[in-house]
Amino acid sequence: MQHPTLTENAGDVPLTVIDFRTYPVQVNELYEIDPSLKGPVKEIFGFYCGSQPLSTLIGQLDVAGIDKAVLATVDCTTAHGAAVVPNEVLAKLVAKSDRLVGLASVDPRDPSAPLQLEHAVESLGLKGLNLDPALQQFQVADEKAAFPVYDKANQLGISVTFQMGLNWAPLARLGDANPVSLERVATTFPDLRIVIAHCAWPYTMEALALAIKHPNIYLDTAILYSARPESSLAAVYANQYGLDVIEASLREKIVFASDYPRVDPKRVARAVRMLGLRPLTEKMIFGENAATLLNRKAAQ
Numbered sequence: 001m002q003h004p005t006l007t008e009n010a011g012d013v014p015l016t017v018i019d020f021r022t023y024p025v026q027v028n029e030l031y032e033i034d035p036s037l038k039g040p041v042k043e044i045f046g047f048y049c050g051s052q053p054l055s056t057l058i059g060q061l062d063v064a065g066i067d068k069a070v071l072a073t074v075d076c077t078t079a080h081g082a083a084v085v086p087n088e089v090l091a092k093l094v095a096k097s098d099r100l101v102g103l104a105s106v107d108p109r110d111p112s113a114p115l116q117l118e119h120a121v122e123s124l125g126l127k128g129l130n131l132d133p134a135l136q137q138f139q140v141a142d143e144k145a146a147f148p149v150y151d152k153a154n155q156l157g158i159s160v161t162f163q164m165g166l167n168w169a170p171l172a173r174l175g176d177a178n179p180v181s182l183e184r185v186a187t188t189f190p191d192l193r194i195v196i197a198h199c200a201w202p203y204t205m206e207a208l209a210l211a212i213k214h215p216n217i218y219l220d221t222a223i224l225y226s227a228r229p230e231s232s233l234a235a236v237y238a239n240q241y242g243l244d245v246i247e248a249s250l251r252e253k254i255v256f257a258s259d260y261p262r263v264d265p266k267r268v269a270r271a272v273r274m275l276g277l278r279p280l281t282e283k284m285i286f287g288e289n290a291a292t293l294l295n296r297k298a299a300q
Contacts, residue, residue, distance in 0.1 A: 015283050017269075018290035019061070019069045020220060021103070021130070021161060021197060022260035023047075024085060024093055029054045034089050040082040044135070045074070046169040047261070057260075058099055064266035067287075070101045070257075070294070072130040072161070078109040079137040080171060087116070091124035101294060103130040103161065108138045108145045114152035121156050127294045129153050132163035134172035141181040150189050157296035159193040159218075164200035164207070166225050168262060179207050186214040193218065193293055195255065201225050204236050208245075211253050218293065219250070221272055221285070222259035229263060229271035237275055251281040255290045 024030050025041045028051045041047050061069055071094060073085035085093075087104045094102040104120035106113040108131070120126045129149075133140050140146060140162060153160050164179045179200040186194055195218045200207040202225070210217045223232040237246060246254070256272060258265035272285060 015287045016067045016291065017065055017286045018101075018256065018294070019064075019066050019258050019260065019265050020195070020255040020290045020293070021072050021222060021257040022057075022069045022265070023073070023262075024057075024071045024090070026051050026261040027054050027057055027093065028052060029096060030085065030089065030093055033092050034086070037085060037089070040076075040080075040084050044076050044080045044082065044169065044171060045084045046171075049261070054093075054096060058097060060260075060265060061099060064264075064269050066265055066269065068099055068101055069260070069265075070103055070127070070290070072103040073105045074130065074132045074135055074163075075105040075107040075110075076132075076136050076171075077107045079107075079135065083107075087120040087124055087126060091120075091126060094125075102126040103128045105130045105132075106149060107136060108142070108149050109136075114148050117149060117152050118156065121158060121296075127296075128158045129160045130163070131160060132167065132169075132172070134163065134167045134174060134177040135169045137173060137176060139176065139181065141184040146185075147188065150185060150192055154189050154192045159195060159293040161195040161197055161220075163197045165198045165203050166201055168224070178203055179210060182217065183210060183214070186210070186217050190216060191297065192216060193297065195220060195293065197222060197257065198259075199223050199236055201232075201236065204240055208241055212245075212249050218253045218255060218289065220255050220257035221268060222257040222263070224259055224263060229268045230274055233268075233271040233275060243275060243277060247278060247281055251277075251284050252289060254285045255293065256286045 075083040104126040226232040258268040
């Protein structure tokens with residue numbers, strides 16, 4: 001697939017565009033693997049729309065000019081009695097298309113979480129870790145519960161994405177989603193690559209400060225407080241952060257993510273392009289930064 005608008009010049013190798021975080025909750029094949037997941041998807045994740053074939057998702061990626069989608073899940077076993085999608089089921093779904101990549105999730109309050117994460121990465125082939133403190137109801141700086149999980153992720157050389165700020169899941173608690181406490185995680189594990197999802201809106205300036213200060217903290221483009229991604233991204237990236245700050249300090253620290261199916265990936269991609277960033281910066285945001293995060297980092 002060619003993406004001439006995402007290359008710095010016509011002679012460049014076409015970029016692999018990666019949507020760094022989507023959720024497979026609208027995919028028919030998920031429920032063919034495990035029909036019981038319809039309950040957690042509605043009651044925990046808060047997604048009430050019908051499902052459609054995997055081919056429809058692939059078609060949406062094509063329309064948006066996206067080569068690969070990273071599928072995520074959330075393990076809410078302690079907080080709400082179930083994982084939205086178990087890692088084993090996610091891995092089976094990912095295996096159905098080379099356009100898909102998977103992020104594991106574990107429950108930090110489960111003492112076996114580090115071993116579960118190791119199994120998900122080493123045996124199931126998942127490429128990173130997705131955590132949602134507001135929905136899983138844990139404190140990100142909890143040394144007893146959460147730090148062993150981060151330590152294992154660090155050993156495995158994978159990145160960890162934290163859903164921070166506004167969360168549309170009905171059971172999520174905003175009080176657990178302030179990104180400031182991630183500073184302790186970033187300094188305790190300086191080699192652990194951390195992604196703050198949604199730029200932690202409404203805590204966007206805190207997220208910016210963390211990303212500028214700490215070399216191991218990244219942001220994504222799934223800023224979802226508005227029904228119009230164009231407005232949301234412009235308000236945060238252009239008006240609050242400033243495009244000059246993004247060009248100078250953040251072009252290696254932002255990954256493209258849509259949070260599909262809550263938002264159409266095509267609209268988020270268009271919103272990023274409408275910012276008017278330099279071609280090289282667009283290339284990094286649309287794919288190169290995500291590719292780096294999905295590659296396992298050698299243990300230090």
